[in-house]
Amino acid sequence: MNRSKIITATALATVMTAGVAHAEMSISGAYVGHITDNPGAATSHSMKTNSIYVNYSDSLDNGMGLGVAMSVTSASITTTIGVDTGFGSIELGTGGASAVDDADGSPAEISVRVGPRITGMSFADGDITGSNAIKYVAPSMAGLGVSVTQGFDNGTNAGTTSVAASYDLMGLSLKAGVSSLDVKAASGTDTDPSFFTAAYSIAGLNLGYAVYDNDVATGDQETQMGVNTSVAGLTVGATFAELDTSTVDTDAMLLVAKKSMGPMSFSVEYLELDPSNAAATDTISFTYSVGF
Numbered sequence: 001m002n003r004s005k006i007i008t009a010t011a012l013a014t015v016m017t018a019g020v021a022h023a024e025m026s027i028s029g030a031y032v033g034h035i036t037d038n039p040g041a042a043t044s045h046s047m048k049t050n051s052i053y054v055n056y057s058d059s060l061d062n063g064m065g066l067g068v069a070m071s072v073t074s075a076s077i078t079t080t081i082g083v084d085t086g087f088g089s090i091e092l093g094t095g096g097a098s099a100v101d102d103a104d105g106s107p108a109e110i111s112v113r114v115g116p117r118i119t120g121m122s123f124a125d126g127d128i129t130g131s132n133a134i135k136y137v138a139p140s141m142a143g144l145g146v147s148v149t150q151g152f153d154n155g156t157n158a159g160t161t162s163v164a165a166s167y168d169l170m171g172l173s174l175k176a177g178v179s180s181l182d183v184k185a186a187s188g189t190d191t192d193p194s195f196f197t198a199a200y201s202i203a204g205l206n207l208g209y210a211v212y213d214n215d216v217a218t219g220d221q222e223t224q225m226g227v228n229t230s231v232a233g234l235t236v237g238a239t240f241a242e243l244d245t246s247t248v249d250t251d252a253m254l255l256v257a258k259k260s261m262g263p264m265s266f267s268v269e270y271l272e273l274d275p276s277n278a279a280a281t282d283t284i285s286f287t288y289s290v291g292f
Helices: 003-016 097-105
Strands: 024-037 044-059 065-073 077-084 089-093 134-138 144-151 157-168 173-185 196-201 205-217 219-231 236-242 249-261 265-274 281-291
Touching: 097 144, 097 157, 097 173
Parallel strands: none
Antiparallel strands: 024 044, 024 281, 044 065, 065 077, 077 089, 089 134, 134 144, 144 157, 157 173, 173 196, 196 205, 205 219, 219 236, 236 249, 249 265, 265 281
8 A cells, every 4th residue: 555545544534533523624745755776777766655635624514524635646636535424434536545455554564665565566455446436434343443445347347345354452453355356358357365464562572464365376475474673763674575476486575774753754675585486686775755
């Protein structure tokens, strides 16, 4: 899940659970850039996020809560509208993420640059119809949360149903989800990609496990284990992952050191990829981000 969707989803969720009694508006923004030493190529400077976020909350005449989250980037403007019915919230608009995309972040890694799947796996999170869908988020009960997204025909998919659940108990956080991709016959085969993550903190260590499965004939499953902690004002983490397919297996190791300084943060990351059919490669990157 990208940073823009994380911020938009978080802001909307806050509005939906706050019991808003009067209108409020806030503006925030984020910029994330990378300087990367690429294997066998020149050093590159790239941008990952450059966005402004506008969030508005109010109450309807019947007492229901209203939340509007707008994301403005150089490429697009998207808007998500949520209504808290008292029996859960309903979300519509062009900026929505699928239920799985909202929940599938990996607790096993803390990288800003490489994203949840560190081997480069492209996970089908059901977000292909995110801007043409309706979402329902149920009220949290006894640590259990559930959300469902129904995507409509987008030309390639006749429809996409995405379901995710989370459960928190005594420091253990579990999340799981599955998307049912109803692909039109001319475009491919129906699949049911899924994920599962677990996170637990003990003695200052944050432990994480994640598995992503695309449910395709070629395999395409990534498994991760990782740990991070705070040392001398830095957040440091290590993640080990394996991508299994029918043609090649890839082992990955990611090492990250991050430093936050108020609205700005920096990180140095080392990523090693070792595919079974080629020589290993390593990448070193410096990431900087500003949020307001």
